Amino acid sequence: MSKSLLELTPVEAVACCSPVTREALSAQAAERIAPLVKAIADPVRLRLLSLVASHVDGEACVCDLNDAFELSQPTISHHLKLLHEAGLLEREKRGVWVYYRINDNALRDLATLLGGVTV
Amino acid sequence: MSKSLLELTPVEAVACCSPVTREALSAQAAERIAPLVKAIADPVRLRLLSLVASHVDGEACVCDLNDAFELSQPTISHHLKLLHEAGLLEREKRGVWVYYRINDNALRDLATLLGGVTV
DNA sequence: CACGGACATTGACAAGTGTCAATATTGACG
DNA sequence: CGTCAATATTGACACTTGTCAATGTCCGTG
Numbered sequence: 571m572s573k574s575l576l577e578l579t580p581v582e583a584v585a586c587c588s589p590v591t592r593e594a595l596s597a598q599a600a601e602r603i604a605p606l607v608k609a610i611a612d613p614v615r616l617r618l619l620s621l622v623a624s625h626v627d628g629e630a631c632v633c634d635l636n637d638a639f640e641l642s643q644p645t646i647s648h649h650l651k652l653l654h655e656a657g658l659l660e661r662e663k664r665g666v667w668v669y670y671r672i673n674d675n676a677l678r679d680l681a682t683l684l685g686g687v688t689v
Numbered sequence: 690m691s692k693s694l695l696e697l698t699p700v701e702a703v704a705c706c707s708p709v710t711r712e713a714l715s716a717q718a719a720e721r722i723a724p725l726v727k728a729i730a731d732p733v734r735l736r737l738l739s740l741v742a743s744h745v746d747g748e749a750c751v752c753d754l755n756d757a758f759e760l761s762q763p764t765i766s767h768h769l770k771l772l773h774e775a776g777l778l779e780r781e782k783r784g785v786w787v788y789y790r791i792n793d794n795a796l797r798d799l800a801t802l803l804g805g806v807t808v
Numbered sequence: 809c810a811c812g813g814a815c816a817t818t819g820a821c822a823a824g825t826g827t828c829a830a831t832a833t834t835g836a837c838g
Numbered sequence: 839c840g841t842c843a844a845t846a847t848t849g850a851c852a853c854t855t856g857t858c859a860a861t862g863t864c865c866g867t868g
């Protein structure tokens with residue numbers, strides 16, 4: 571292992587675990603997984619994730635995302651930060667604009683963890 | 690449709706939707722899905738779900754579950770109630786004991802929603 | 809350099825959440 | 839019926855979360 575557990579993003583911490591229905595989750599594993607689930611446990615963040623993922627070229631500018639909600643710009647920025655910190659969205663600044671792109675493996679790992687579908 | 694949307698448990702409300710990465714989630718869909726995700730966005734509830742699912746016969750008595758945590762009995766009861774109300778756990782009273790059993794389709798629907806794996 | 813626009817950060821506040829102690833409810837059994 | 843054990847409910851509390859207004863930072867352009 572090249573990184574200590576404490577350095578892992580929530581997404582990285584999840585990728586290693588077997589499905590929750592297969593065997594009882596350890597307390598430590600549950601503590602690592604919960605933050606990732608929390609990150610998508612909000613309607614605004616679910617929509618943000620969905621908007622980015624389904625956007626052309628798989629990326630979206632913050633300006634587009636702001637327009638999709640009737641929420642203040644700082645609020646959207648806050649949610650994007652949470653998704654980014656969880657490892658679900660990647661962030662790239664190009665000029666004045668910031669583009670977010672989905673981490674392809676993240677949601678799939680989480681889905682596998684929950685559903686036990688080993689693709 | 691035999692039930693109005695308001696009568697659906699979170700689980701039932703999710704079963705109908707296409708994966709979040711496929712197309713942008715509507716605000717209404719996100720509002721329906723988020724409560725289900727919230728229900729599993731806690732380390733204790735993740736472990737409870739996992740314990741029940743991986744238990745022999747697929748069901749577990751509350752007394753067993755209490756012993757697995759260093760938390761008070763009312764706290765466990767509270768978490769079980771949330772999981773039950775979300776539709777993730779089914780509840781059956783037999784004598785003095787209460788047994789919880791996992792709703793097989795619930796997690797799978799959620800996993801499909803997240804991962805886009807159409808089994 | 810100064811200005812303006814895109815995005816992030818800070819601080820504040822109301823609302824929601826996890827926990828426990830105390831108490832209620834339910835059912836088995838003497 | 840009375841008691842005990844299993845589970846649920848209530849009330850209280852500290853902590854977290856979602857939101858906004860105000861402000862800061864960064865970068866392109868004139």
